[in-house]
Amino acid sequence: MGPRKMCGISGWVDVERDLGEPGSVAQITTGTMACRGPDDEGLWLAAPVGAGRGRAVLDRPGGGGGRPGNRLGRTMAVQISPSILSADFARLAEAAAAVPNADWLHVDVMDNHFVPNLTLGLPVVESLLKATPTPLDCHLMIEDPDRWAPAYAEAGAGGVTIHAEAAKAPVRTLRQIRAAGARAGLALNPATPVEPYEDLLGEVDMLLLMTVEPGFGGQRFLNVVLPKIRRARTLIDRHGGRVWLQVDGGVSAETIERCAEAGADVFVAGNAVYGNDDPAAAVDELRALAEKG
Numbered sequence: 001m002g003p004r005k006m007c008g009i010s011g012w013v014d015v016e017r018d019l020g021e022p023g024s025v026a027q028i029t030t031g032t033m034a035c036r037g038p039d040d041e042g043l044w045l046a047a048p049v050g051a052g053r054g055r056a057v058l059d060r061p062g063g064g065g066g067r068p069g070n071r072l073g074r075t076m077a078v079q080i081s082p083s084i085l086s087a088d089f090a091r092l093a094e095a096a097a098a099v100p101n102a103d104w105l106h107v108d109v110m111d112n113h114f115v116p117n118l119t120l121g122l123p124v125v126e127s128l129l130k131a132t133p134t135p136l137d138c139h140l141m142i143e144d145p146d147r148w149a150p151a152y153a154e155a156g157a158g159g160v161t162i163h164a165e166a167a168k169a170p171v172r173t174l175r176q177i178r179a180a181g182a183r184a185g186l187a188l189n190p191a192t193p194v195e196p197y198e199d200l201l202g203e204v205d206m207l208l209l210m211t212v213e214p215g216f217g218g219q220r221f222l223n224v225v226l227p228k229i230r231r232a233r234t235l236i237d238r239h240g241g242r243v244w245l246q247v248d249g250g251v252s253a254e255t256i257e258r259c260a261e262a263g264a265d266v267f268v269a270g271n272a273v274y275g276n277d278d279p280a281a282a283v284d285e286l287r288a289l290a291e292k293g
């Protein structure tokens with residue numbers, strides 16, 4: 001697949017139902033899928049999917065395509081990534097299963113150095129990978145991401161995000177993440193400006209703008225970050241619009257629309273999902289609100 005105008009689309013894809021119609025070819029090779037639409041439009045699925053029903057994230061030439069009601073045909077790419085930081089750590093597999101409609105599961109790795117909190121590391125991520133088909137969005141809030149990030153990608157995480165404030169060799173580390181088959185993310189704390197990282201946009205698949213100071217779930221959304229989300233959206237669009245723009249921290253039914261309106265397209269939500277009696281319904285509600293934004 002050569003360079004082309006891309007727009008990100010995501011959703012649950014049933015390989016037979018969504019891609020197996022006459023005129024389509026669905027091909028699964030080592031966990032990635034390539035397919036061709038009825039109008040001979042090339043489609044490229046970027047995230048690992050399994051056989052049968054799987055989660056796919058795809059880029060395709062802009063506009064058109066897809067059948068009515070089929071999320072493959074939509075041009076708006078809202079993704080919801082529930083943060084298991086707000087789940088019961090003794091029941092992580094159940095927490096993952098509670099949100100089958102989520103696009104990702106957000107996994108907060110904290111080392112008690114980069115942030116004043118300690119959570120989990122690679123062994124737990126390896127176990128979670130076996131316990132859920134939902135791709136893992138690993139957010140590394142650790143002091144030495146250059147040393148540890150590639151291992152998360154090699155283990156099979158769908159995305160690995162490192163903090164700009166912590167990485168000493170971000171370009172090398174982002175390239176290693178990609179080389180290991182994961183989407184490479186770069187995170188910025190609320191007080192870190194985005195403009196100095198414009199030249200790195202070609203090295204990343206996702207920019208994460210923290211909308212709280214990292215370290216804890218359940219904090220209040222920081223409106224002060226909204227202008228930066230807008231500026232990041234402008235920079236990303238200027239560079240072709242390929243990079244996903246994620247927000248993390250205090251994202252809820254009350255705040256998600258303003259994030260979407262400012263230009264975010266991937267939404268992490270911990271408390272708003274796992275603090276809800278029905279986490280899957282919370283995911284649906286957040287998605288609907290973000291799509292309005």
Ligand code: DX5
Pocket residue numbers: 083084085086106108139212213214215216217218219248249250251268269270271272
């Ligand atoms: C905070 C973490 C977030 C956290 C978000 O440092 O990076 O992912 O889980 O939790 P809520 O959505 O509750 O603010």
Ligand code: ZN
Pocket residue numbers: 083106107108139248268
């Ligand atoms: Zn996070």
